[in-house]
Amino acid sequence: MAPEEIRSAVLDILSNIAPDEDLSGLTDDEPFRAQLELDSMDFLDIVMELRKRYRVQIPEEEYGRLESMKSTVEYLTPKMEDVPV
Amino acid sequence: MYDTIIIGAGMSGLAAGIRLAYYDQKVCILERHTTIGGLNSFYRQAGRDYDVGLHAVTNWTERGARHGPLSRVLRQLRFRWEEFALAPQCGSRISFPGVDLRFSNDIQLLRDEIAGRFPDQIDGFRRLESIVVDYDQLDGSSFDQSTREVLATCITDPLLTEMLLCPTMWYGNAREHDMDFGQFSIMFRSIFVEGFGRPFRGVRLILKNLVKRYRSLGGELKLRRGVRKIHVDDGHAVAVELDNGEVLVGKRIVSSAGHIETLRMCEDVSEIDPRRAGQLSFIESSSVLDRQPAELGINETIVFYNDSDTFRWEVPAHELCDVRTGVICSPNNYQYTDGRHLEDGFVRITSIASHDRWSALDEPRYLAAKARWYDRAVESAVRFVPDFRAHVIATDMFTPTTIRRFTWHDNGAVYGAPDKRLDGTTHLDNLFLCGNDQGFVGIIGAMISGITIANQHCLK
DSSP: OOHHHHHHHHHHHHHHHOTTSOOTTOOSSSBHHHHSOOOHHHHHHHHHHHHHHHOOOOOGGGGGGGSBHHHHHHHHHHHHTTSOO | OEEEEEEOOBHHHHHHHHHHHHTTOOEEEEOSSSSSBTTSOEEEETTEEEESSOSOBOSOOOTTOOSHHHHHHHHHHTOOHHHHOEEEBOOEEEEETTEEEEEOSSHHHHHHHHHHHOGGGHHHHHHHHHHHHHOOTTTOTTTTSBHHHHHHTTOOOHHHHHHHHHHHHHTTOOSSSSOBHHHHHHHHIIIIIIOOEEETTTHHHHHHHHHHHHHHTTOEEETTOOEEEEEESSSOEEEEEETTSOEEEEEEEEEOSOHHHHHHHBTTOOOOOGGGSOOOEEEEEEEEESSOGGGGTOOOSEEEEESSSSOOOSOOSSSSEEEEEEEEEOTTOBOOGGGOOOSSEEEEEEEEEOHHHHHTOOHHHHHHHHHHHHHHHHHHHTTTSOOOGGGEEEEEEEOHHHHHHHHOOGGGOSSOOSSOOTTOBOSSTTEEEOSTTTTOOHHHHHHHHHHHHIIIIIIO
């Protein structure tokens, strides 16, 4: 997967976790927490959905890398480059 | 080999099961009873549907709300708001001699009532509100602080203190006399700040949705399968042994059976202190009316009453029940959509009861006591709502013995043991608790409990 495809995969996960959020105005540089009503349970869900859908393992000490869309895509790019689209 | 074995198909076990099955775990829920629900169940008798447990689903929020426990449950279990189909309450009341405080799903009504009845207390009440809102329920550090001590810093009129304790204790306090402040905060928010709702079809709608979802994700549910023993090897649970002798192996076990009830199953535990079990149990006297309660002037959803200025939250010492305080609830009195209404009129009255005294009765005395205490509970309640007794066409009652028989919780305790295990851990490294003894009570609370334990101990 290329960074742009990873971005849309993450967006799809977000819309699944928080169906009532409007994601169209999401800014990539800003933390998710500042823009969306996400709590720690939701962050765990992002991690779990990535594992379920793409078999990506994220250790607990690295959950903090999923702070914003930008940091998430950067973090996932090497992990997901071999994931087929 | 299961990834996770869950003991008990109540709200917490089912919610945990959905989380785990959704993330592809092989999960099995074991339930000793013939049906699901545990403390929040339902039955059908003489052609009528009865709910057990649920008076109201607390933590009401409007469709589309993004905050609060209800929306958290919906998101975590991937339900749409519509699937729980909650209709808001019609309004409720705390009733003490000569003083009533009405409240609804908008806390402003309660503020206005307090400002009217206790004008010198409203500032203190607003201070209490902010303390409660600031309390972090996931932090849990000051959970077991005395509620009476915290209240004393805000409320100086003892009558108002008792009136605020009455509903919050009634809907979730496992401790006699006082209450953990963490529990009080949860109850205050879920009752006064958020409020009450109910699905038109009652608790069965929620339970059936949970089971349907769980099964669609590949989860296994085995009814009539009680766990009699947890096999232990070197601080590790290795398997469960069922009442029928069958042995199931799992990587981890989540139990909603209660803390000491679960310890009793562990083959490495020889001594249990039964005094640590919850003591508070109830009778509930259900009356079916020949008309809607509103036609008799019973318009409110729930009335919490107490017949003196002092509210006593304790197991009755000398009698089977204590009917000086009670909860009167009518499932008819919700704002159901499209003018729908329940066919029968219902009034349910809950009173405090002693499990030890009820369970000591032989069958004839037990039946006579049910008839006698139905009369006494209703007689006490009709001092606070219009007398409906001339319109009763059917009655039913459950007692602490009934609760014990169908939930296997010690003493038929409805809110579990007074001392909670907030992190859900036990002496075994792969055995965890969810449900009442983990800390959250009520329907939404139980589901939060199952979700939290699944997330923290079974998914990470």
